[in-house]
Amino acid sequence: MTNAILPVYGPPPVVFERGEGVRVYDDKGKAYLDFIAGIAVNSLGHCHPALVKALTDQANKLWHTSNMFRIPGQERLAQRYCDLTFADRVFFTNSGSEAVDTCLKIARRYQWSQDRKERIGVISFTGSFHGRTFGGINAGGQEKYREGFGPRMEGFRTLEYGDDEAFKTEIAKPDIAAVIIEPVQGEGGVREVPEERLLMIRKLCDENGVLLIYDEVQCGAGRTGQLFHHQWVKGAEPELMACAKGIGGGFPMGMALASEKAASGMVKGVHGSTFGGNPLAMAVGNAVLDVITGKDFLANVRHVAGTLTQGMESLKDRYPELVVAVTGRGLLRGLKMKKDPLPLRGLLAERGLLVGTAGDNVLRLAPPLIVTENDVREAIDIIDQQLSAMMTAAGA
Numbered sequence: 001m002t003n004a005i006l007p008v009y010g011p012p013p014v015v016f017e018r019g020e021g022v023r024v025y026d027d028k029g030k031a032y033l034d035f036i037a038g039i040a041v042n043s044l045g046h047c048h049p050a051l052v053k054a055l056t057d058q059a060n061k062l063w064h065t066s067n068m069f070r071i072p073g074q075e076r077l078a079q080r081y082c083d084l085t086f087a088d089r090v091f092f093t094n095s096g097s098e099a100v101d102t103c104l105k106i107a108r109r110y111q112w113s114q115d116r117k118e119r120i121g122v123i124s125f126t127g128s129f130h131g132r133t134f135g136g137i138n139a140g141g142q143e144k145y146r147e148g149f150g151p152r153m154e155g156f157r158t159l160e161y162g163d164d165e166a167f168k169t170e171i172a173k174p175d176i177a178a179v180i181i182e183p184v185q186g187e188g189g190v191r192e193v194p195e196e197r198l199l200m201i202r203k204l205c206d207e208n209g210v211l212l213i214y215d216e217v218q219c220g221a222g223r224t225g226q227l228f229h230h231q232w233v234k235g236a237e238p239e240l241m242a243c244a245k246g247i248g249g250g251f252p253m254g255m256a257l258a259s260e261k262a263a264s265g266m267v268k269g270v271h272g273s274t275f276g277g278n279p280l281a282m283a284v285g286n287a288v289l290d291v292i293t294g295k296d297f298l299a300n301v302r303h304v305a306g307t308l309t310q311g312m313e314s315l316k317d318r319y320p321e322l323v324v325a326v327t328g329r330g331l332l333r334g335l336k337m338k339k340d341p342l343p344l345r346g347l348l349a350e351r352g353l354l355v356g357t358a359g360d361n362v363l364r365l366a367p368p369l370i371v372t373e374n375d376v377r378e379a380i381d382i383i384d385q386q387l388s389a390m391m392t393a394a395g396a
């Protein structure tokens with residue numbers, strides 16, 4: 001069979017037909033434990049009844065009107081996120097890349113409107129991923145995503161992740177508008193930025209009149225046990241934050257959050273989106289937030305994450321020839337392997353466990369936030385059996 005799809009992905013032959021909770025089923029009826037959740041997207045698992053209801057109720061009322069008209073669900077969701085975070089203003093998008101782009105535009109526009117027109121520079125870090133739009137690949141810390149797409153946009157520069165001296169020098173330059181960082185690097189290898197470094201970056205941004213942008217597209221929406229990951233760190237609030245993935249639970253939606261100060265340059269007509277924040281997306285977005293902010297929900301994420309940590313640490317202890325380290329936090333985790341984990345990912349799928357990979361030889365786990373301790377034990381068991389089989393095959 002020919003395939004008319006642009007071949008930028010190379011998926012395996014399996015076809016998934018339906019999902020329920022933490023499980024998906026292929027067209028032959030085989031069940032899989034889903035520990036990647038559409039890359040941290042299906043935050044409430046598959047077909048969560050509250051989301052199905054919100055979506056179908058709204059689908060029977062009104063789908064789309066355009067932002068040229070008021071959208072009550074949007075006003076409500078924006079206010080709720082502002083009440084729960086540093087933010088005073090929200091712009092809804094359809095994806096994480098667009099949320100990143102919006103943050104970058106807001107940052108430059110702020111500096112421009114403060115009569116600091118020379119400030120267009122954006123600092124990012126190696127290994128970071130900020131999406132696939134032109135803004136995203138130019139901000140991102142991975143050269144390979146820019147290859148063949150023309151010269152890098154003016155102002156964007158990438159510093160070595162963890163090189164604090166280089167950062168201190170660069171941020172003091174007079175053309176810097178903003179710093180963009182993932183508080184937990186997802187694609188780059190599930191690396192949590194140490195608390196002291198986040199605070200250091202915050203402090204130097206303040207001292208140099210530079211805006212701080214967090215990309216919490218992957219680590220936000222409750223994934224690490226706080227609504228947004230940076231809320232673990234007191235005093236590290238940004239001026240801008242890009243979110244997507246889990247906040248829509250599988251419905252395409254993203255948002256840029258901004259402080260009043262950062263947003264001050266964004267006046268009528270300077271930005272827009274046809275679909276962003278439409279009634280369908282907002283119905284689902286509000287329902288997702290209802291569940292995540294429900295009583296004990298995040299406490300339960302933290303609790304189950306503890307079980308996952310124990311399981312992953314035990315795998316590291318039992319298979320030191322294969323596993324190097326356990327990384328990440330909450331339910332965004334990496335099992336750093338000695339070798340490229342791509343073949344392992346395929347073997348785990350055959351055993352009924354779906355996982356992802358990330359840079360730096362990391363096997364990535366990002367189960368739905370509704371995952372139970374039993375699901376976690378089952379997943380760890382499957383990985384255990386596979387690693388054990390690999391040791392046997394290696395003649396150990």
Ligand SMILES: *Cc1c(COP(=O)(O)O)cnc(C)c1O
Nearest residue numbers: 095096097129130131186217218
């Ligand atoms: C997935 C991701 C993006 C891009 O989001 P899209 O919805 O694919 O555009 C940006 N930043 C981070 C950290 C991500 O994980």
